[in-house]
Amino acid sequence: MADRGEYKRDQNYLTTRITADGRDGYPVEPGRYRLVIARACPWANRAAIVRRLMGLEDALSMGIAGPLHDERSWSFHLDPDGKDPVLGIERLQEAFFKRRPDYPRGITVPALVDIPSGAVVTNDFRQITLDLEQEWQALHRDGAPDLYPEKLRDEIDEVAELVFRDINNGVYKCGFATSQEAYDTAYDRLWERLDWLEERLQGRRYLVGDSLTEADVRLWPTLVRFDAVYHGHFKCNRQKLSEMPALWAYARDLFQTPGFGDTIDFDQIKTHYYGVHRNINPSGIVPKGPYPGDWLSPHGREDLGGRPFGDGTPPGPPPEGERVPPLT
Template identity: 80%
Template sequence: MAGDGGGAFERDRSYLTTRITADGRDGRPVEPGRYRLVIARACPWANRAAIVRRLMGLEDVLSMGIAGPVHDERSWSFHLDPGGRDPVLGIERLQEAYFRRDPGYPHGITVPALVDVPTGEVVTNDFERITLDLGSQWTAHQRDGAPELYPEKWRDEIDEIARQVYEDVNDGVYKCGFARGQAAYDSAYRKLWERLDRLEERLTGQRYLVGDTITEADVRLFPTLARFDAVYHGHFKCNRQKLTELPALWGYARDLFQTPGFGDTIDFEQIKQHYYVVHHDINPTGIVPRGPATGGWLSPHGREALGGRPFGDGTPPGPPPPSERVPSPA
């Protein structure tokens, strides 16, 4: 994370871009059991990868390590695992896997990260590419009925919507929360709400962002919406309205939450613990709020009336493995 001279937040997007592909063009071929996807339930960028892994049914060929919600300046850690170590990689901190790849790694230790289990090295932390490749490069190992999240005929529109959502919403909430000047905050706040108003209008008349099925665009918007009332509204000062006060976006978010593969990746307590405890400069007391109540995520949304088929010609994924289950909203 960094800021410019005017107090605006700028994300460091210097990622390890080695790809894991079916043909192994980067020296990292797709192989069942070879790689481990490391996420944190708290992180919206990692949430995308967890969702796509579920939708594609890759649980048996791509294991998943889950870093805990609290970390220090060194890195995400596996403090929820027995002995404080990832049971497959044998490390206490994700930083160790980055340093095995590059002992002088100069950038942020981020999730999601795909780690090569035999060497213990991070292969990639390029979060945008990871989800696209899970959908396109791992097809030989995907479940029967896996949906197509990036269909050729919709790619230009998906890319454009995803770009807008990233700039103004996914990263926009961070630009509000980490602004170090009033003008920078005001600019980010304005762009966030202009974009959310446009999305509200768009989703009033259609069930999903692009076409009539779930696509990569929905995977990218959902994690931010899932965290909006719990952390972004108050903690990041994105407080014009709550998500629950935006009829179309709230209905859309609940529709996705209740779709297998989406809500079953969300742990609201870990989300709150991360943001309110780790961001000492924003919340120096470290007090984690008790609210908001989350039971409303399971309330009827009525979005079926707009038509559409969540998985297109595919089918829903089965339940998550017992070790990956999250608490139900209450």
């Protein structure tokens, strides 16, 4: 925290990369690594989406931490015996300590773990999705979309950085501010950027170009959590997402696109935010609403044209063990 009560995210991560040429000592190999996520976490949600869209399920297994954790780590409390069935650990912290016994920072998801050694390779969430898209191409499914086309990269990077600063991280700056001044500043920047997106998305189906890109993957996990947690829990309450016509339709469009909504478990999302952040919600009571079924209502975005997967095709259904509960 800064002196003025502003939330400061620690962005120092393990930046080792898994690459096609193995230049950091970790070459892309099918079955060697495990992607650890939590359904609750928006940063991990990005990696789960990209893994689905690229069709990497057979090449890269996925461990799912439960929604509750303490000051030590995310844990696998939903798995049998409370252990990840592949890594054999109770807490993700154990894999970080295998890499660095004195690891001094937060234990974050997503994390890519080297299964033979049991050690985390990287938790650099921004680079993980880009590498799954670019470095893992030899293991992509037929029809995997190009989420980071070279001709659009400058615009994707520019939009994604604004979204990160003011929205992805902006909701946390609202929720974890410890002064009125810091909260007011974060709140104003959040809504200025959401208004900018509302206008941008009125006449175009996707953020950049006419198909899904990395920019959409980075924005959407925040939008899908907005009404359920950020609006109330983080005091981002000028409007609900469902009261912003273009953004709400855009968010539903993606929810109904294979690879997006099929990664979402609203119960785990709410359990995490309301149950873990006791400094904000001391009672730990988890709200029953909002009604999630509205995510399946017609959105009408097809009228704007565009092709979700560009020259590619939709991914198949999630593996049996990775399916989320249906909306009720």
